[in-house]
Amino acid sequence: MVINCIIIEDEPLAMERIRDFVLKVPFLNLLQCFDNGVEAIAFMQAQKVDLLFLDIQMDGFTGIQLLECLIKKPEVIITTAFDQYALRGFDLNVCDYLLKPFTFERFMQGVNKVYDKLLGRDEDKTFIFIKTEYRLEKVKLDNLLFIEGMRDYRRLHLNEKNIMTLQTFSELERELPARQFCRVHKSFIVALDKIESIERDRIRINNELIPVSDTYKESFYKQIR
Secondary structure, eight states: OOEEEEEEOSOHHHHHHHHHHHHTOTTEEEEEEESSHHHHHHHHHHSOOSEEEEOSOOSSSOHHHHHHHOSSOOEEEEEESOGGGHHHHHHTTOSEEEESSOOHHHHHHHHHHHHHHHHHHHHHOOEEEEEETTEEEEEEGGGEEEEEEETTEEEEEESSOEEEEOOOHHHHHHHSOTTTEEEEETTEEEEGGGOOEEETTEEEETTEEEEOOHHHHHHHHHHHO
């Protein structure tokens, strides 16, 4: 399983230290770093983020304010030099609270908590509900081959039929188990266990060829390894 993460930290040295820690962990995929919460919120609305490394004391818009305004939160590890926010952080269901300066070993304790939590959540999920026309349709994950973007619609390719939905890729990614499904292109999500072969950055599933774009190539190959 690959965990997509971002860092929100307004101190350059602290950001670089956390970034170095993240890059040492094979199952962490760093999507972006931000020095303010406003830009990070806009990013999270467009991209699937599993884990957020979040500083608390930032100018203008604090980490606590950011957590309070998120409707659907990723897993959160707070990274701060101040211990007085710990209780409020855990009230907001953060996964861990790291006091600066923290060691790589302490960092890994927090990351492993998130990994175990996400893995357990994935293993429990066998189906999702998809908004299609005027109903919610149950889709068994074992039957889902891949998802294709078609202008305003997404087409779910199933074993027996196809389903069209207006749900965005970001919405679908948040519902799909990360250990089973992977975004490989701005227009495609694939079921990893349905891949028949990969050649020259093209995936074959059920006689369909699906491109792997440069944007998603690194995280895709890291996940299948």
